[in-house]
Amino acid sequence: MPYINLYAPTGPSPLEDGMNPTVATDPTSQPSPAVPPFLELYELTTGAWLTQAISTAARLGVADAIASGASTTAEIAQEVGAHASTLHRLMRALSDHGVFAQGPGDRFALTPMGESLRSDGSHSLRRWAIWTGARFYRDAWSDLEQAVRTGEPSFARVHGTDLFGYLGAHPDDAAVFDGAMQDIAGNFLAGILSVYDFSSYSTVVDVGGGTGALLSAILRAAPSARGVLLDTPPVLTAAEPVLRAAGIADRCQTALETSSTKCHPEPTSTSSVTSSTTGTTTTRCASCRPVGPPCARTPSCW
Numbered sequence: 001m002p003y004i005n006l007y008a009p010t011g012p013s014p015l016e017d018g019m020n021p022t023v024a025t026d027p028t029s030q031p032s033p034a035v036p037p038f039l040e041l042y043e044l045t046t047g048a049w050l051t052q053a054i055s056t057a058a059r060l061g062v063a064d065a066i067a068s069g070a071s072t073t074a075e076i077a078q079e080v081g082a083h084a085s086t087l088h089r090l091m092r093a094l095s096d097h098g099v100f101a102q103g104p105g106d107r108f109a110l111t112p113m114g115e116s117l118r119s120d121g122s123h124s125l126r127r128w129a130i131w132t133g134a135r136f137y138r139d140a141w142s143d144l145e146q147a148v149r150t151g152e153p154s155f156a157r158v159h160g161t162d163l164f165g166y167l168g169a170h171p172d173d174a175a176v177f178d179g180a181m182q183d184i185a186g187n188f189l190a191g192i193l194s195v196y197d198f199s200s201y202s203t204v205v206d207v208g209g210g211t212g213a214l215l216s217a218i219l220r221a222a223p224s225a226r227g228v229l230l231d232t233p234p235v236l237t238a239a240e241p242v243l244r245a246a247g248i249a250d251r252c253q254t255a256l257e258t259s260s261t262k263c264h265p266e267p268t269s270t271s272s273v274t275s276s277t278t279g280t281t282t283t284r285c286a287s288c289r290p291v292g293p294p295c296a297r298t299p300s301c302w
C-alpha cells in the first residue's frame with residue numbers, strides 16, 4: 001500500500017512518532033515502509049473519494065483527451081469542458097495513485113492504468129468507472145446501514161424499486177449500467193474462455209446476459225454454436241448493435257424474438273422431439289431456432 005502524503009516528505013515518520021507500525025513478516029520480502037494500522041484504516045475510509053475521483057475523470061473523458069494530445073491542465077480542461085484549477089487538483093490526486101503521471105510544466109500523461117480509462121483501450125474500464133461513481137448507484141450504498149439493520153435491499157429503499165425496475169424507467173442510467181457490464185464482461189472474458197471450451201455445445205444460453213458481450217465472445221470462440229440471449233426488452237434492444245459488431249447476430253436469438261412470435265415464416269421441414277420425462281412427442285419446424293415461441297404454422301412446435 002503506498003504511503004499517503006500525510007507523512008511524506010515533510011511530516012514526522014510514524015516510527016519517530018512512536019506509533020505502532022504494521023511490520024512485514026514475509027522473510028523473503030524486502031523491508032517495506034511500515035504503515036501504522038490507523039493509517040491503513042484511514043486509506044480504506046477514503047476509498048470512496050478515490051472511486052469518485054476516478055469516476056469523474058472517466059465521465060469527463062480525461063484519458064481520451066490526453067490520448068488525443070492534450071497534456072497541460074488548461075488543454076485538458078478545454079477539451080473536456082472543465083474548470084481548470086479544480087481539474088488540476090483532481091489530476092494531481094489521481095497521479096498520486098498512479099492513474100495519471102504528472103510531469104514538469106503542469107503536464108500530465110497516461111500511465112498504463114490510465115490507459116484503461118480510455119474509451120477505446122484494449123482493457124477499457126471507463127464505463128465501469130463511470131458506473132461506480134454514478135449518483136443512482138452511490139445513493140443506494142449510502143443506505144447500507146439500514147440494509148444491514150433491517151435486511152431490506154437498500155436500492156429499493158432509496159429508489160422505491162429494485163435495480164432492474166429502476167433501470168427500466170431510467171434509460172440514461174441503464175446505459176451506464178449496461179456499459180459497465182460490457183466492460184466487465186469484455187475484460188474478464190479471456191479468463192473464462194481459456195478455462196472453458198464451449199465449442200462442443202450447439203446452443204449457449206446466457207440468462208440475464210445484458211447486452212451480450214459475454215455471449216458474443218463465447219459464440220466467436222465456438223463458431224458452430226448458436227446463442228440465446230435472455231434479458232429485459234430495453235437491454236436486448238441495446239444488445240443488437242453489440243451482437244452485430246461481434247459478427248454473431250445471425251447465430252444469436254434474443255428474448256425479444258422469443259416474446260414476439262418471430263419464428264421461421266416458412267418451415268421447410270419438421271422434426272419430432274420426444275420428452276424423456278413425459279414421453280410426449282412434439283413436433284417443431286426444423287428451421288426454428290432451439291428456443292423459441294410456439295410456431296404459428298406448427299402449433300406443437302416447442
Ligand SMILES: C[S@@+](CC[C@H](N)C(=O)[O-])C[C@H]1O[C@@H](n2cnc3c(N)ncnc32)[C@H](O)[C@@H]1O
Nearest residue numbers: 164181182185208209210211214230231232235
Ligand atoms: C449483472 S447483469 C449481467 C450482465 C451480463 N452478464 C453481461 O455480461 O453484460 C444482470 C442482468 O440481468 C438482467 N435481468 C434482471 N432481471 C431480469 C429479468 N427479470 N429477466 C431478464 N433479465 C433480467 C438485467 O437486465 C441485467 O442485464
